[in-house]
Amino acid sequence: xxxxxxxxxxxxxxxxxxxxxxxxxxxxxxxxxxxxxxxxxxxxxxxxxxxxxxxxxxxxxxxxxxxxxxxxxxxxxxxxxxxxxxxxxxxxxxxxxxxxxxxxxxxxxxxxxxxxxxxxxxxxxxxxxxxxxxxxxxxxxxxxxxxxxxxxxxxxxxxxxxxxxxxxxxxxxxxxxxxxxxxxxxxxxxxxxxxxxxxxxxxxxxxxxxxxxxxxxxxxxxxxxxxxxxxxxxxxxxxxxxxxxxxxxxxxxxxxxxxxxxxxxxxxxxxxxxxxxxxxxxxxxxxxxxxxxxxxxxxxxxxxxxxxxxxxxxxxxxxxxxxxxxxxxxxxxxxxxxxxxxxxxxxxxxxxxxxxxxxxxxxxxxxxxxxxxxxxxxxxxxxxxxxxxxxxxxxxxxxxxxxxxxxxxxxxxxxxxxxxxxxxxxxxxxxxxxxxxxxxxxxxxxxxxxxxxxxxxxxxxxxxxx
Numbered sequence: 001x002x003x004x005x006x007x008x009x010x011x012x013x014x015x016x017x018x019x020x021x022x023x024x025x026x027x028x029x030x031x032x033x034x035x036x037x038x039x040x041x042x043x044x045x046x047x048x049x050x051x052x053x054x055x056x057x058x059x060x061x062x063x064x065x066x067x068x069x070x071x072x073x074x075x076x077x078x079x080x081x082x083x084x085x086x087x088x089x090x091x092x093x094x095x096x097x098x099x100x101x102x103x104x105x106x107x108x109x110x111x112x113x114x115x116x117x118x119x120x121x122x123x124x125x126x127x128x129x130x131x132x133x134x135x136x137x138x139x140x141x142x143x144x145x146x147x148x149x150x151x152x153x154x155x156x157x158x159x160x161x162x163x164x165x166x167x168x169x170x171x172x173x174x175x176x177x178x179x180x181x182x183x184x185x186x187x188x189x190x191x192x193x194x195x196x197x198x199x200x201x202x203x204x205x206x207x208x209x210x211x212x213x214x215x216x217x218x219x220x221x222x223x224x225x226x227x228x229x230x231x232x233x234x235x236x237x238x239x240x241x242x243x244x245x246x247x248x249x250x251x252x253x254x255x256x257x258x259x260x261x262x263x264x265x266x267x268x269x270x271x272x273x274x275x276x277x278x279x280x281x282x283x284x285x286x287x288x289x290x291x292x293x294x295x296x297x298x299x300x301x302x303x304x305x306x307x308x309x310x311x312x313x314x315x316x317x318x319x320x321x322x323x324x325x326x327x328x329x330x331x332x333x334x335x336x337x338x339x340x341x342x343x344x345x346x347x348x349x350x351x352x353x354x355x356x357x358x359x360x361x362x363x364x365x366x367x368x369x370x371x372x373x374x375x376x377x378x379x380x381x382x383x384x385x386x387x388x389x390x391x392x393x394x395x396x397x398x399x400x401x402x403x404x405x406x407x408x409x410x411x412x413x414x415x416x417x418x419x420x421x422x423x424x425x426x427x428x429x430x431x432x433x434x435x436x437x438x439x440x441x442x443x444x445x446x447x448x449x450x451x452x453x454x455x456x457x458x459x460x461x462x463x464x465x466x
Contacts, residue, residue, distance in 0.1 A: 002213075003067070003070060003164040003221055006070055010058065010068055013058060016058075017058070020069060021048055021051035022051075024162065024163070028041070030466065031140075031162060032160075035138045035139070035147070036135050036136060037119060037155075038073050038116045038119070039076065040076070040134075050114075051071075051113060054068060064110070064111050065109060065111040066111070066221070068111030069113060070165070071164075072107060073115055073157065073166065074104055075154055076088060076118060076119060078104050079101050079104065080097065080100055080104045081098065081099065083114070084096055086131075086134075087122070087123050087124065088120045088121055088123060088124065088129075088134070089122050089133065090326045091323045091326055101198065102197045102198070102232055103167060103195065103209055103226060106195075106225060106226060107167065107226070117153075118151065118153030118154040118166060119135075119137045120151070124169070125150070125330060126149060126386060127149045127152075127174065127386075128148065128149050128385065128386055129147055137149075137156050139156065139379050139427075140182065140464060141183065141427060141428055141463075142425075142427060146379050146381070147181055147382075148179075148180065148181035152181075154168050154212050155178030155179055155184055155212060156178070159183055159184055159214070159464065164214070165213045165218055165221070166212045166213070167209065167226070168212045169210070170208050170210060171206055171207050172308065175188045175208075175210050175417070176374050176416070176430075176432060177405055179417035179430060180375045180428065180432075183430070183461075185416065185419070186210065186219065186416070187415075188414065188416070189208055189227065190437055190438045190440055192236050193208075193227050193237070193414075193438070194226045194236075195209075195228075195232065195233035197230060197233040198232065201314060202235050204307070205235055206311065210223070210226070216418065216444055216448040219416075220244040220245070223440070223444075224244040227440075228240075228241040244440070248441075249448075250445040250449065252286045252288050252445075252449055254288075255368050255369070256288070257283055257290045257291070257370070257371055258291060258295070258371065259283075261273060261276045261373050263297060263372050264294040267390040268373060269378060271425075271429070272375065275421040275422070275423065275429040276373060276431060279420050279421065282454055283371065283450065286449050290371075295364075296359045296363070299355070299356055300356060300406075301407070303349045303353045304407070304409060308334075309334060309337040316335055317338065317339060330385070330386075333397070356410055361436075364436045364437075371433060372408070372432050372434070373431070374432040375401075375404065375430070376401055376404050378425075378428075378429060386398045386401060414435045414438075415443070416433050416443050418430055418450055418457070419454070421454075422456070433446055
């Protein structure tokens with residue numbers, strides 16, 4: 001069932017929180033050992049006690065929010081009191097946070113019942129969810145494949161029916177990539193719509209937190225809880241989160257859309273290209289004016305990699321001296337790259353970033369939406385660390401294969417991943433819809449229209465139907 005349906009049933013007392021919790025626990029017991037999506041789970045009795053407490057609150061007519069009674073597992077990058085915050089690292093295996101992040105605080109306030117965490121890569125770096133604390137998260141559509149990352153545990157849990165909604169965060173594609181790999185929906189919001197506090201770099205802005213779900217409507221529903229300013233995050237702008245809880249219907253006749261699956265020449269796996277090309281006509285049938293056009297993203301590569309390395313080094317550099325032997329090679333590479341970044345390098349990247357954002361703004365004056373690949377590859381073998389080549393083109397480093405995601409990150413525009421079809425092997429492929437700055441509602445509207453026209457998101461993995 002959708003999160004909206006569950007919320008309505010709980011609020012009208014037609015479904016109890018205990019009944020819903022029992023259903024989730026049964027599904028977790030059956031499926032989670034096969035995919036390893038939810039980690040650090042509370043024992044079943046504790047979970048049921050939380051549900052009983054929620055039912056007692058409901059009986060008094062005191063339901064605190066729209067997500068009252070809905071089981072939830074926070075991404076393991078989030079600090080949540082009562083759960084370890086390992087960040088997927090042995091260094092923090094036993095770390096217990098003393099305070100919630102603003103996002104966790106907001107979700108608890110909306111009534112979710114926290115039962116565990118969702119798995120992440122080490123320090124959330126890379127788009128393949130494996131670590132030495134909890135192991136590898138596997139794709140519900142094919143358990144030999146990656147579930148993506150860094151919100152891979154959340155993506156797999158949603159696809160397999162363990163949860164109805166989930167939170168995620170996105171630097172280089174960590175919301176969009178696992179949504180793409182797991183045939184679900186995830187929105188990387190406009191930077192500043194959802195608070196990211198606490199953070200040591202509050203105004204840098206590249207990281208965005210956002211919603212994940214099995215449908216666009218549920219993604220918007222969760223965003224209505226997550227969005228909105230908070231004084232602890234000076235990077236947030238004023239907004240009306242209730243907008244996202246409203247119906248998303250819209251007439252798209254005459255809307256100009258830019259079609260550029262490979263963002264102007266990025267290598268694209270033929271199976272991904274084939275799926276995407278087959279969906280151009282869908283947008284035309286919706287009334288959109290689809291034109292071959294691509295924004296000028298020159299410089300996005302150096303801008304993103306420079307600022308990312310600087311950000312990661314700022315957060316993790318003190319650890320490398322004492323814990324180097326407990327870090328995966330990609331983390332070490334990231335930290336060493338960050339250590340080599342000078343103040344002049346950062347200044348150059350930020351100046352280039354302002355120019356990139358302005359070019360994107362000018363492009364979007366003509367094209368309201370841009371359509372492109374989320375991932376340049378289909379879900380890959382879970383036994384490898386990362387794809388080393390795409391369509392015969394070698395990848396230089398561990399995130400090179402996800403340029404189609406992190407180049408869009410650098411625009412600061414809202415971007416959503418929506419199911420777009422399957423490869424001949426039955427592996428999910430999503431399409432990335434990029435909107436104008438702060439037009440998150442528009443992105444959700446066109447995404448829902450596409451979702452309703454195609455129905456790919458309703459095709460659940462066999463593991464979820466067992």
